[in-house]
Amino acid sequence: MSQKPAIPKGTRDFLPEDVLKRNLIFSTISTAFNRFGFQPIETPSFELSSTLMGKYGEEGDRLIFRILNSGEKVRKADLEALASDNLPRFANSLSEKALRYDLTVPFARFVVQHQHELSFPFKRYQIQPVWRADRPQHGRYQEFYQCDGDVVGSDSLRNEVELIQVIDQVLSTLKLPGFTIKLNNRKVLSGIAEVCNASEHLIHLTVALDKLDKIGEDGVINELMGKGFEASVIDSIKPLFQLKGSFEERISFLSAFLSKSEIGMKGLEELSYIHSKFRDNPLVKGQLELDVTLARGLNYYTGAIIEVKAHEVVMGSICGGGRYDDLTGLFGVKGLSGVGISFGADRIYDIMETLELFPSDLRSGPDVLFLNFSETEADQCAIWANSVRDLGKVAEVYPSQTKLQKQLKYANEKGAKWVLFYGEEERQKGIVILKHMESGEQHTYPADAWLSSWEG
């Protein structure tokens, strides 16, 4: 009985070529992090549910993939909770583990758990898949890779500057035609709420502001009215919709707007500090932009907020991050400041695919393919193949004695550069024939010395 092959929604298979392309992105990212002194770590694919639950807000909890208890443990199911419609409790009784939802929370757990083995400031990067029970859409998958870099144990703004440089270096190296690194600061958002007398509704305010580029000014106003904001408050926010001009111009506008808010001014100061560092040490390709509507969903950011958008393509952000002053506080260690970014490798992949940015020579076949004429000659070829491998080249011996036509077709499809003929005829004459697949030219060499004259 055969079954129709299928994979779950939101997941993908990767063919050899796809993996090579993705590895190019990964290696570009890890190279950049390495150059800035970040070190790699890994954490398990799944964590205890208690580590993850409640860290991403109500929405986030819903999107966490939970792992069903196995075997006899299912008997622990809390049927009373089910009967009384307490679904979260019922779910907890069925599941003690969950697939990781991002790399930041597991990293916080990691830092607390290994605090005595790490030296601070600790700079790490991590490239691993994460899982979200989200509804798949363009550029959204249920399984995707995140590439995170964080610095914990240092509140210097130089870390923010450094992370922005990493982003710039990675995306420039990958030859993205252009991208904007949007910057904001949670303190500025708090300041805005403060001067508008809306401090207690900060979240609603920022969530609505965040949608400005999507639903427009009227949409934001409608949303705020829907959340019960007073007209006077909405009016006081309106000037922000018109924010235009250079980074400096926006800073000076906001300095006036936020002059009565101490925290808001602190945020502005941080933003202009970061911006000033790129004056004499400019970015390669990235464009810095101050965007007060940038909020991002995660509510643990306390300082800088970063988001990167690629030009020339419609796609959500390809990189995001920010500073969180108390992430490890959730795991019992207070006052450890951190700042980090997260690349969305799969979105970068999709962008590079649509803009055709992947180099064409990624898929390289064997340098030499030895045709298989008979057991005896193939044995000799296997010995030669090892010599070729010792030169750091790729060599393959065709495994069976099928028709030459078939073997050459294989060589052609696999992109072999050279094909070596060594059959009975050649053996008797003491020669080998090397054929260059692209030009079709053939050269004859003495069998005992072909390797030294071959230019492969």
Next chain:
RNA sequence: GAGGUUGUAGCUCAGCAGGUUAGAGCAUCGGAUUGUGGUUCCGAAGGCCGCGGGUUCGAACCCCGUCUUCCUCCCCA
């Protein structure tokens, strides 16, 4: 989680208001060419028409459910 949309050969798609053995191109395999690939020509194989139920003399086509696809919202990488 809410609403809409899609599903026919490995891939991209045809299939006339429900009517005999469901079609094409590309890909695959074989042959033309028993020691020479990419081109060409000939041929073959490949489908519970997403899955389950219903309506009908009769369903790829109509109805219901379910899964999947893509999209909008929500949220995010």
